[in-house]
Amino acid sequence: MLSFSPRYLLAAPVLAGSLALLAGQSHVSVAPDPDNAGLKLPAGFGALKVAETGGKARHLAVTPQGVIYVKLNRVKDGKGILVLHSQPTGKATVTGGFGDYGGTGMYVKNGYLYASSDHAVYRYKLDAKGEVEAPGKGELLVRGLKMNNQHESKSIVLDNADNLYVNIGAYANACQEQDRTRGSKGIPNCPILDSAGGIWQFKANQVNQTYKTGTRYATGLRNVVGLDWNQQDNQLFVMQHGRDQLHDNWPALYTDQQSAQLPAECMYALKQGDNAGWPYLYYDPQQKKKILGPEYGGDGKKEATGNYIDPAAAYPAHMAPNGLLFYTGTMFPAKYRNGAFIAFHGSWNRAPEPQAGYYVVFQPFKDGKPSGQWEVFADNFAGSAAKVASGRADHRPCGLAQGPDGSLYVSDDSKGTIYRIVYNAKK
Amino acid sequence: MTFRLAFLALALAGGAYSLQAQHRPAPKKTPTKADPALAASLTRGAVVYKNVCITCHQADGGGVPNMNPPLIKTQYVLGDKARLAHIVLAGLAEPIEIDGDEYKQHMPAQAYLTDQQVADVLTYVRNSFGNKASAVQVAEVKAVRATLPK
Numbered sequence A: 001m002l003s004f005s006p007r008y009l010l011a012a013p014v015l016a017g018s019l020a021l022l023a024g025q026s027h028v029s030v031a032p033d034p035d036n037a038g039l040k041l042p043a044g045f046g047a048l049k050v051a052e053t054g055g056k057a058r059h060l061a062v063t064p065q066g067v068i069y070v071k072l073n074r075v076k077d078g079k080g081i082l083v084l085h086s087q088p089t090g091k092a093t094v095t096g097g098f099g100d101y102g103g104t105g106m107y108v109k110n111g112y113l114y115a116s117s118d119h120a121v122y123r124y125k126l127d128a129k130g131e132v133e134a135p136g137k138g139e140l141l142v143r144g145l146k147m148n149n150q151h152e153s154k155s156i157v158l159d160n161a162d163n164l165y166v167n168i169g170a171y172a173n174a175c176q177e178q179d180r181t182r183g184s185k186g187i188p189n190c191p192i193l194d195s196a197g198g199i200w201q202f203k204a205n206q207v208n209q210t211y212k213t214g215t216r217y218a219t220g221l222r223n224v225v226g227l228d229w230n231q232q233d234n235q236l237f238v239m240q241h242g243r244d245q246l247h248d249n250w251p252a253l254y255t256d257q258q259s260a261q262l263p264a265e266c267m268y269a270l271k272q273g274d275n276a277g278w279p280y281l282y283y284d285p286q287q288k289k290k291i292l293g294p295e296y297g298g299d300g301k302k303e304a305t306g307n308y309i310d311p312a313a314a315y316p317a318h319m320a321p322n323g324l325l326f327y328t329g330t331m332f333p334a335k336y337r338n339g340a341f342i343a344f345h346g347s348w349n350r351a352p353e354p355q356a357g358y359y360v361v362f363q364p365f366k367d368g369k370p371s372g373q374w375e376v377f378a379d380n381f382a383g384s385a386a387k388v389a390s391g392r393a394d395h396r397p398c399g400l401a402q403g404p405d406g407s408l409y410v411s412d413d414s415k416g417t418i419y420r421i422v423y424n425a426k427k
Numbered sequence B: 001m002t003f004r005l006a007f008l009a010l011a012l013a014g015g016a017y018s019l020q021a022q023h024r025p026a027p028k029k030t031p032t033k034a035d036p037a038l039a040a041s042l043t044r045g046a047v048v049y050k051n052v053c054i055t056c057h058q059a060d061g062g063g064v065p066n067m068n069p070p071l072i073k074t075q076y077v078l079g080d081k082a083r084l085a086h087i088v089l090a091g092l093a094e095p096i097e098i099d100g101d102e103y104k105q106h107m108p109a110q111a112y113l114t115d116q117q118v119a120d121v122l123t124y125v126r127n128s129f130g131n132k133a134s135a136v137q138v139a140e141v142k143a144v145r146a147t148l149p150k
Helices: A006-011 A015-022 A256-261 A385-390 B004-013 B017-019 B036-057 B081-090 B115-126 B138-147
Strands: A045-052 A058-064 A067-077 A079-086 A092-098 A104-110 A112-115 A122-125 A137-140 A154-157 A165-167 A198-203 A213-219 A224-230 A235-240 A264-269 A283-284 A288-291 A311-315 A321-326 A341-345 A359-363 A375-378 A397-402 A406-411 A417-423 B095-096 B101-103
Touching: A045 A079, A045 A092, A045 A112, A058 A406, A067 A397, A079 A112, A104 A154, A112 A154, A122 A198, A122 A264, A137 A165, A154 A224, A165 A224, A198 A417, A213 A235, A224 A341, A235 A321, A256 A397, A264 A321, A264 A341, A283 A375, A321 A406, A359 A397, A397 B095, B036 B115, B081 B115, B081 B138
Parallel strands: A058 A104, A058 A397, A224 A321, A321 A397
Antiparallel strands: A045 A417, A058 A067, A067 A079, A079 A092, A104 A112, A112 A122, A122 A137, A154 A165, A165 A198, A198 A213, A224 A235, A235 A264, A264 A311, A283 A288, A321 A341, A341 A359, A359 A375, A397 A406, A406 A417, B095 B101
16 A cells, blocks of 8 residues: 655655544654665665675575574575564664574575575474574584585575475586586586485474485476565466586687576576576577587587576576565565565676676566566675676675565575665665 | 886985996886787787686776785786786685785686687786786796696
């Protein structure tokens, strides 16, 4: 029931504020920073820096009571998970921490906090206030997952039937005989896919699960960091980090410029048994085709043959989608409801061409499918256009979470800043 | 360096000549300008850097956080030349730590580069991005290549 236009709000903030109070819009007590935390946002939106954690803040989760949990990539002061509590203004304090492991995954569902290290998944019971009951006693749900110095993040999400989905990234660029080496061929029947390069499904409520008790739910996915469960069509959506270094490894086939623009960063809608085709193919957004990888005999034009799924949507190359969130709140205008926010961490693999990304994108959805052109929603995490181009960004958006009032939280794994984006708040 | 020279000038001006005279600096070498062979190596090295190294280590030599290490004022670059040449020729599979930050991405071997190209690019890297260190000679690269398993 947010019926004021942003322009009207700006023109008559006092009147609008009192109307909001009458309408019971409690979220308007959250105060955006005067500079909107340095972000560029659509009209009507505001942002604040919730806290500076100083850690490599990967994914984050907010409980129904508003407690914020942040997963750190590396343990800081003995803690791998930070607990934050907010004031009514939205500013929060780190009030504690636990979990002596680094990692990426952080998710709240049905009274539990789920967290992942780079080779295991844990859960912690939450009490009625959204606090972890026994921080020292996480249940080890899944153990022994592969990790080998690249694509090690084990991102997690749950469906509505007590299943846990875990990304296990491929520990290679394109499954070459010699990883990332010029001219090195791809290994036939890529052996990495046995235990990585896909999404595995486990039970959300069983301890001590391993590869043996889990299911390889989908394969041919190089590395997924952002993933979420779509409630409208009850389906898993993931964002893949596309392959790197087409020019470096195959200079006769690809120029620097082509290498900067290929392949697309792809969104996939997954069903059990799907194969997205890594390492045998990549998606070319100009040709709109699945192209056979040069490691497997491709020349930039030959299409891949085989039973591989198409992406649900495609985005510019190398921007590193690290967070995906389907927005189900009511604070934002109706067009955002059930659409997807995507945090693009920012590229490195476009050099010597300018880098790109470092922003949060909005992808409209209709009936559980991407519908219409994506747009940049929150920009300037980097601090300036020059810092985007050089890749020397001040902040890098990584995780996304929705607060109980419909606020959008964004974590930054460069400096550890936690952002909160709100709509129609008083300034 | 500039600061030290400025201090020296001030000290001289202040009448401390006799004290400073004992520490008069040796005639300053300006190798980049005076040494055409070195200048040519730097020019060739810049081309190799752009073709081979720039994607991971970036135009400013600063690398990529958590993945590809910076080449700016680290012992890996400024220290033992044989170790540095070995990283280029044989690659580096294990993570390394620089100033408390870990860099994990696998560095592929670049053994297809000639000894001259390796010497040139390492000379370039050791004298770019704020670095200042001696040139790498072709013979030094050749000696390291001879130790690699074939």
